Amino acid sequence: MNAEPLRDIVERIRRVPDRYRVFDQDTSTALRIFRLGDPALSDLLDLGLPHRSSGGERYFDELDLANASLALRLPSPRYLAMRRWPEIFRSVVDDRPVRYEVAVSAACGSDVPGHQCDFRLPEEVLALGADPDLAARRFTLHREVGASGRTGEVPQGLRQLFAEVSRFRFHILPVALYGDLSFLAATSLANCELASRYLVQRANEDGYEARRSFGLLLSSPYSLHHFWPEVRLDGVWTAFDPYMILSLERWEVLKPSEVSATQVLNSAVFRIAEDWIELVEDAGRPAPVSLLTRRRPLDDGAVSAPGPADGTAS
Numbered sequence: 007m008n009a010e011p012l013r014d015i016v017e018r019i020r021r022v023p024d025r026y027r028v029f030d031q032d033t034s035t036a037l038r039i040f041r042l043g044d045p046a047l048s049d050l051l052d053l054g055l056p057h058r059s060s061g062g063e064r065y066f067d068e069l070d071l072a073n074a075s076l077a078l079r080l081p082s083p084r085y086l087a088m089r090r091w092p093e094i095f096r097s098v099v100d101d102r103p104v105r106y107e108v109a110v111s112a113a114c115g116s117d118v119p120g121h122q123c124d125f126r127l128p129e130e131v132l133a134l135g136a137d138p139d140l141a142a143r144r145f146t147l148h149r150e151v152g153a154s155g156r157t158g159e160v161p162q163g164l165r166q167l168f169a170e171v172s173r174f175r176f177h178i179l180p181v182a183l184y185g186d187l188s189f190l191a192a193t194s195l196a197n198c199e200l201a202s203r204y205l206v207q208r209a210n211e212d213g214y215e216a217r218r219s220f221g222l223l224l225s226s227p228y229s230l231h232h233f234w235p236e237v238r239l240d241g242v243w244t245a246f247d248p249y250m251i252l253s254l255e256r257w258e259v260l261k262p263s264e265v266s267a268t269q270v271l272n273s274a275v276f277r278i279a280e281d282w283i284e285l286v287e288d289a290g291r292p293a294p295v296s297l298l299t300r301r302r303p304l305d306d307g308a309v310s311a312p313g314p315a316d317g318t319a320s
Contacts, residue, residue: 010077012046016053018077018175019070021193026180027067029058040071041080050074072178079258087228092260093301094224094274095251097151099265103304106224108147108276110136111296115288124289130279131286143286149224150304151273160268164237167208168248168267171201176253199233201249206235214238219245221278226301231282234275245271 037043058065075082114123138145177195184199202218209216215238223232234247248267254260286293
């Protein structure tokens, strides 16, 4: 695995203003969770990695550690999970039909003694066809994934627009910057939501009908919350994810040109809404959820790729 130069990593981290940092991660956490130990951590500190000292211990910002660990391709839980993400893209490209089953399991949204859990699903989640077993705190989403086609039919204007994200670098951002396009313009740093906002804005400026989408990107063993852009082509909302594909290539978990930036990905995602929505609520509070996902090959030939809002739930 090819790591980025340490100086470049620190320079990129320092583009995020200090006011967004919370220095509450000690050196033992840096090693245990993010796999950042000597000599890498010492070298990063020498180059200016933000930190605070108290009682003889150094403390770091969690997002800074996550970004450094990711750039160095260290085997943190995040990076190990990311190595599985390309499976869904390959299934779409290769038309290897598979079935994904996402078991959405909720925990109580409050740990106050005596709290009685009162689970509810937002209307947007119910619209997926979910029929939850609220007593068991779970429901399952099903999706058959196969080729979506259309890759060669994407308008040249969109191809050029998608190429614009090549100048951005993926960065795990504080929540306050998720929608800040001025920050993106000043720093060229973006997470998936910020990159999607940019692409949707540019597509609309170029005369396309585009929207931002929030939902689930299918992956095994766990699916993930995700943002991506959609463009209406021939009257159909069509999902793309050029920024994720580019980022996976840079992280060396997807080979260059293995998946086109213009690949249609309708069957690889569950769209829920435009903005973040909690999948399950407990008495009006967000309920933590697990998205354990099974991936099973289908033996009866290729499947038809469902549209952005298709699929079944039980």
